[in-house]
Amino acid sequence: MSESGHHHIETYTGVDNRKFAMWTLIASECFLFGTLITNYMINRDRVITGPRAVEIYDINLTTISTFILLMSSVAMVLALHGCKEKNLKQFRTWTGVVILGGLMFLGCQVYEFTHFVHQGLGLSTSVFASSFYMLTGCHGAHVFVGVLWQLSILITSFKRGEKWFEPDIIEVAGLYWHFVDVIWIIIFTVVYLITYLV
Amino acid sequence: MGSTQHGSGHSSSTKLYWVFCAILSFITFIEWAALHFKESYNLNGGMVAAVLVVLSLIKFVMVVGWYMHLRYDIAMLKQVFIASTILITGIAIALVVIMTGEKHAMPKKATSYHLVPDDSAIQFG
Amino acid sequence: MSHGSPNTGIWSWITTVDHKRIGVMYAMASLLFFVFGGVEAIMMRTQLVMPNNTFISAQTYNSMVTMHGTTMIFLFIMPLSAAFFNYLIPLMIGARDVAFPRLNALSFWIFFFGGCLLNFGFLINQAPRGGWFGYANLTSKVYTPDLSADFWAMGLQVVGLASLIASINFFVTILNMRAKGMTLLKMPIFVWTSLVTQVLLMLSLPVITIALVMITFDRHFGTGFFDPGAGGSVILWQHLFWVFGHPEVYILILPAMGIVSEILATFSKKPLFGYSVMVYSSCAIGFLGFAVWAHHMFTTGMSPWATTFFSAATMLIAVPTGVKIFNWISTLWGGRIRFTTATLFATSFVAMFTIGGLSGIMHSSQPIDTQHQDTYFVVAHFHYVLYGGAVMGLFAGIYYWFPKVTGKFLNESIGKAQFWLYMIGFNLTFFPMHFLGIHGMPRRIFTYAPDQGWNLWNAVCTAGAYMTAVGGILFFINVVLSLVAGKKSPADPWDARTLEWTIPSPPPEYNFAVEPVVHHLDDFWHQKYDHNGNKKTLPKQPYVDPSTIHMPGPSFWPILLAGGITIGAAGFFLSSYGLVVSLIGVALIFVSSYGWSFEKN
Helix, strand or coil: CCCCHHHHCCCCCEEEEEEEEHHHHHHHHHHHHHHHEEEEHHCCCCCCCCCCHHHHHHHHHHHHHHHHHHHHHHHHHHHHHHHHCCCCHHHHHHHHHHHHHHHHHHHHCCCCHHHHCCCCCCCCCCCCHHHHHHHHHHHHHHHHHHHHHHHHHHHHHHHHHCCCHHHHHHHHHHHHHHHHHHHHHHHHHHHHHHHHCC | CCCCCCCCCCCCCCHHHHEEEEEEEHHHHHHHHHHHHHEEEEEECCHHHHHHHHHHHHHHHHHHHHHHHHHHHCCHHHHHHHHHHCCCCCCHHHHHHHHHCHHHHCHHHHHEECCCCCCEEECCC | CCCCCCCCCHHHHHHHCHHHHHHHHHHHHHHHHHHHHHHHHHHHHHHHHCCCCCCCCCHHHHHHHHHHHHHHHHHHHCCCHHHHHHHHHHHHHCCCCCCCCHHHHHHHHHHHHHHHHHHHHHHCCCCCCCCCCCCCCCCCCCCCCCCCHHHHHHHHHHHHHHHHHHHHHHHHHHHHHHEEECCCCCCCHHHHHHHHHHHHHHHHHHHHHHHHHHHHHHHHHHCCCCCCCHCCCHHHHHHHHHHHHHHHHHHHHHHHHHHHHHHHHHHHHHCCCCCHHHHHHHHHHHHHHCCHHHHHHCCCCCCHHHHHHHHHHHHHHHHHHEEEEEHHHHHHHCCCCCCCCHHHHHHHHHHHHHHHHHHHHHCCHHHHHHHCCEEEHHHHHHHHHHHHHHHHHHHHHHHHHHHHHCCECHHHHHHHHHHHHHHEEEEEEEEHHHHHHHHHCEEECCCCCCCCCCHHHHHHHHHHHHHHHHHHHHHHHHHHHHHHCCEEECCCCCCCCCHHHHHCCCCCCCCCCCCCCCCCCCHHHHHHEECCCCEEECCCCCCCCCHHCCCCCCCCCHHHHHHHHHHHHHHHCCCCCCCHHHHHHHHHHHHHHHHHCCCCC
């Protein structure tokens, strides 16, 4: 998120350092979420008291939130495209859509969690509950950070005006956003859908 | 914001994004419908699960390859990502296999402990 | 200690983003924690010198055992290795700095504050005492009701974050900031082992991050991940910990292996034997390192299939490791060997690591391991590889690169005295532990009965420990004396092979006046000597006005952000006013992050 004063450093591979660093971070985060998902898979039947997964998941709601996040990813590529084409309106509008999508997704998560708590599934109700909340909570926190990041970009765009186009930075922010979406793609199947099948 | 607009006059690259958007949405719809199909047609749960895993892998590859542009990036970045994914998948499968199944299952109800001379040293009655 | 930087004074060190200064700070901090870890060891050995001793209580002993391991691993070996990464990687690849200089400073300050957090418990008599591996559910609120387990879990989280950030920084630096012409297979071997180490760090740290979060949640939010009564599993902790823990031991040894490879080549006046084999074996070790973790759990009752797999994988990983031993020996073989202190430490690494590797391969057989598990035989094994191995290798590196960093040699006579005290002391301490283990002495006991047959060897072990301590004191004396009155060093005191020796000792802030272009592996050697070994005249460096070289300026956001993170972590487990403390930390994090983003550089 540095300003236009950042001079382009020549790199050995030709890839921008920040982009390279984001892919490296993504590799690391694969292991973070991989551990959380593994932990969930190991613990998903560990219920002594409280609702089980089959009893409590709302697939309709989760499909909607999955769809929203997916659409925000589409908006993200379009925002990057707008930035590359130096189309200010396109860039700002689609970035706004990304933020909106992220906030709606988080809203669905908050709704889901509140609903679950009312149905008797708290953080410490069972090991299944703890594993579920830890996984989806961590993912939600990542979405939240992403929303903050996109918001900062949008605000910077309004402060700097029509000369501010930094496709390198937007691309890196986009990689982060898409990765958070990709993790949810896995979670949707492996956590929610599989519950009713295996 | 003009969800039916295709490549607003510039490059055809936005068109591809919208095509992928349609495919991803469709797959998501299929995933949602899969549970209904399973009930209605009395399909095998494991088979449907396998299909769903494949479908989510397709979504995964599409987003990573095209939205994240990895398909067109240098080999080194691809290797970093693919190697990590393979490694964590292997570890995850190993851990889930080791830690699920009878030996590590949570006791259903511990009413009494019987020591029996076989592998499962403790049996819960 | 002048380093060519125009700035002096504490503030310039606090705000530095120069990789060389950060490397020096890592070294100084790690040596400080080395003293802590050494004192903890001496306390243990003094308690164990005779049966039924009452030097320290059982609880204090448990703290010593825990903190000795935690400190030596996370606060000594890892940061000292980081000191070498920091100082040498940019120089060896012909770069002016790392990819992200401020992130580099951030890593150091997070590590330093995290180390303080880990040790803070001592001040309130709640030092961690659950073992360095914190087995559940000893660390649960039930069995550790005080804050000691929280200092351990949170301290490790903070220190782990430092390593994670640094690993991304160095990974990008090595791949993206190399000089023109330096293809991957022309990089110095130390850069290769460092690269593999960064990969291991960035992939294994997330696993322990989650595991430590689970411990904290169990202790403070009533979850039951590791509580069988709540439906959880204690074995789950062991798996998660060792999925991190095994790559961690390769993280500890690979940098030292790289250092030893460089040193043996230089002081044999021969190229490293089988360079590409060494590269591929390092990569193989890194990859396989993720597939052997459950060999730490052979006695937990896993199924025969799981046990067999991990046993086989562990035996397999001995192959690339053993290959390296042969390569080091072959490097020395037929060379014109020069025995400096660095050479002594480096060759002892090869021998000691081999011994440790032999006891290691014995562990790979599950039936045999059942006899070894939780006895002093294991203690002997890992001290041979970590102390005889990694620590000896790191000291070799200190003696080798000290002239480059400071412009002065370390005193060779004191160095050799230190070396022999270390060698003899170390072997006296740890070789008898093989016997103690076979004779049944368990690990982590604070005393023992007089009729077990362990008395003689325990006394010998303690004598060895004291000898080592004297060696350590000599080392610090050597450092101080040499800094004050050491013999001045030229740019290339050892007639070495890699790029860091082409620039002055100590180097200017910008490292290279002209960014080098590389044509060969061991490029500097090829610049100095032709194929027949005849000296060439080095080309004259063109004059470059240093003021035209733009280096990133200093910044105080890294130390501020590091402070915010540590305060946020510390407040997390303080019950009454903890939330306030954490919120202050979070506020600091926000402020520093934004300040950082908008800083002009």
